[in-house]
Amino acid sequence: MAKSETNRPATTSSKKEAVSREEHMKQLEFQKEAVIHINSLYNYALHLTMNPDDAEDLVQETYLKAYRFFNSFERGTNCKAWLFKILKNNYINSFRKNSKEPGKVDYDLIKDFYHSIKDTRTDTSEADTDYFHSLLHEEVYLALQSLPEEFREVIQLCDIEGFTYEEIANMVESPIGTVRSRLYRGRKLLRAQLENYAKKYGFNTDSEK
C-alpha cells in the first residue's frame, strides 16, 4: 500500500480512494448478505402487491433503503428478516395507500403466473386416497390468498420463507403468542379451503384412514 502511495500525484486522491475502498467493501458485503435474498423478497412483494411492476418497485425501494442503512444492520443476525421488515414497512407506508383496492386479488395475474407451469394432477394409484397430492398449485395459491391478510402473512413467513416465530413476531410487530394463534387459526381455515377443493374432485377427506 505504501508503495503505490508514492506513485500518486496528490494526497486528495488517496483520501478519496480510501473512502471508496470502504464503500467498495460495503458493496461486497451488501451483495453477499443482502442481494442474495432478492428472489425471496420479490416473491414476498408479489404476494403483497399482486402486481409484478409494483413488486419490482417495492423490491427496488427496499434495497435502496437497505443499502443506505446497511450500517445499522446488526451483523450476525438474519439479514433476510431485516430486509423483509424493511419491505413490509415500505409497503405499508407508500404502497398500500395507493393501491386500487386493498385485498383485491387479481385473478388474471394469477392465471398468467400459473399458466406456464405444467400442472399435472399426479395420479399414482397407491396415493389415490391422499387428496393433498391431487391439489393444483393454483388451488393452493387461491386457498392461501382467500385467507384474511393477518393469517396469510404469518403462514407465508413461516411455511414458505422459513422464519422463526421470533423473527415473525418482530416483523409483524406482535407478541409471539399472537403469531402462534394466528398460525393456528390460519391453518385451520386453510385446511378447510383445501379440503373443499379436494371434495370437488371426489376425494372423501372425512373418512381418510
Next chain:
Amino acid sequence: MNCNKAHVLMSVAVDGELTLKEEQMFLLHLSECELCRLEYEEAKKTKMIIREKIVRFNAPPSLVNMIMQLSSVDSKKTENSLSL
C-alpha cells in the same frame, strides 16, 4: 392435557417451536390419544403442501441488475474509475 390444548400446540409442534415443557406434555397426550395422533399427521401435511405447492418466481434479470447497480452508485459518485 385435553384435545383442545393439544390442537393448539400441534401447529406449534409442526414448526418445531414448542418449549421443552410443552413438548413433553404434547408427546404424552399423543401417546394416549389416537385422534390427536392422526390430526398431527394432517397438520404436518398441511404445512408440507404449502411448501411444495406454492410456486416461487425468480426476480426478473433486469431487477437483479438494477439492484447490483444500486449498491455501486455511491462509489461511482466518489470515484468514477471504480466500476462494478
